[in-house]
Amino acid sequence: MAGIDVGGGHGKKNVNHEIPLIPFIDFLLCLVMFLLVTAVWSTMARINADARVPGPPSSEPPENQPKEKQLHVEMRGERKFQLIWKEGNTVVNTIDVERKPVMSGNDVRYPDLAKKITEEWKANGSHRAASDKKLDQAVLHTDNSTQFADVIAVIDAIYTPQREYTAGGSVALIPAFNVTFSVN
Amino acid sequence: MSASGKALSRFHQPISVPGRRLLHQIPLKFVQKKVAGGGGRALNTEIPLIPFIDFLLCIVLFLLMSFSASGELSIDKNVKLPNAENVLDLVEAPLIAITGSQILVDGVAAGSTRAIEEANRLQRIDELGALLKNKRELWKQLHPSTPFPGVAILAVDQKVPALVVKSVFQTAAFAGYPNISFMVGRTGGGGGE
Numbered sequence: 018m019a020g021i022d023v024g025g026g027h028g029k030k031n032v033n034h035e036i037p038l039i040p041f042i043d044f045l046l047c048l049v050m051f052l053l054v055t056a057v058w059s060t061m062a063r064i065n066a067d068a069r070v071p072g073p074p075s076s077e078p079p080e081n082q083p084k085e086k087q088l089h090v091e092m093r094g095e096r097k098f099q100l101i102w103k104e105g106n107t108v109v110n111t112i113d114v115e116r117k118p119v120m121s122g123n124d125v126r127y128p129d130l131a132k133k134i135t136e137e138w139k140a141n142g143s144h145r146a147a148s149d150k151k152l153d154q155a156v157l158h159t160d161n162s163t164q165f166a167d168v169i170a171v172i173d174a175i176y177t178p179q180r181e182y183t184a185g186g187s188v189a190l191i192p193a194f195n196v197t198f199s200v201n
Numbered sequence: 202m203s204a205s206g207k208a209l210s211r212f213h214q215p216i217s218v219p220g221r222r223l224l225h226q227i228p229l230k231f232v233q234k235k236v237a238g239g240g241g242r243a244l245n246t247e248i249p250l251i252p253f254i255d256f257l258l259c260i261v262l263f264l265l266m267s268f269s270a271s272g273e274l275s276i277d278k279n280v281k282l283p284n285a286e287n288v289l290d291l292v293e294a295p296l297i298a299i300t301g302s303q304i305l306v307d308g309v310a311a312g313s314t315r316a317i318e319e320a321n322r323l324q325r326i327d328e329l330g331a332l333l334k335n336k337r338e339l340w341k342q343l344h345p346s347t348p349f350p351g352v353a354i355l356a357v358d359q360k361v362p363a364l365v366v367k368s369v370f371q372t373a374a375f376a377g378y379p380n381i382s383f384m385v386g387r388t389g390g391g392g393g394e
Contacts, residue, residue: 038254042250042254042257045254049260049264056268060387061386062288062384062385062387063289063385064287064289064385122284159363161321164362165360166359169283169383170283200323200374
């Protein structure tokens, strides 16, 4: 076992000592048990949503930026969702999706909506190339009485389509859309 | 034959190999074999304590680093967060929690949702806005050379109406936090940026 040899040993008392390893191991084991029992294993995560707010007033005229297609997801209707592709204020296409909630435990899911959004992105998405850093934009519109769980279920459905993104030789899977939560 | 036999017997004396003589009287064969020094490998082995202690120390250090004495987050246990699949990992940011009718920012009271529910229309929450602006200014003072990320995390009960969420969302955005993340439970899979 481990010991401490300090040399000498010619005197009356022996100066070599054994380190008491067994109580030390016992103590460590107790510490491990305590920390394991009190450990908090996180299951929390986040789902992203941007806000569009007016910026500070500026005297310079706004730059003429090309208007990109955006997917507006309307969840105001009780029976259906509406997927509206818009370029600026111009409506390009409107698709109705039946509102079929599926309960997964206590959570609401909209698999049909997720499937349709994936199909729509594959057909009309502007940023599908693996080297494209930008994401397509989705804007979510809700009415004021919608429960937060429903809002999250729809945002989750919008984040379902994913694409590859190549940067610096490494490939990562990223969501196809960036979601903006419309406050209006 | 006899002569040769005699001669043979004279030479035929038993020659025994010299060996250990002590402890040969023990009647049990296996004990005798052990104590007399015969047999194969010794059965006693030392437990390798040093690597064992090193391993334990590594576990202790890891657990101490991930230990949180005050619980994970300052959210009321009555708040039931919704779950989602396509989620990102949490980041360090101000946590705005809506618990019942109270709004908390990092555990500090920052207004109430009653006024919004009673008015039934979108409203800015002044107390929350002021608190978030203070936090933003403090962050800018502490990190003068870094652009402000404007990220806040919103922890909301799954039954809260969207009107309240929108009001808090708008207030946070006007206070300089346009990048809001909703805190959710992780149900599996998971995308990520």
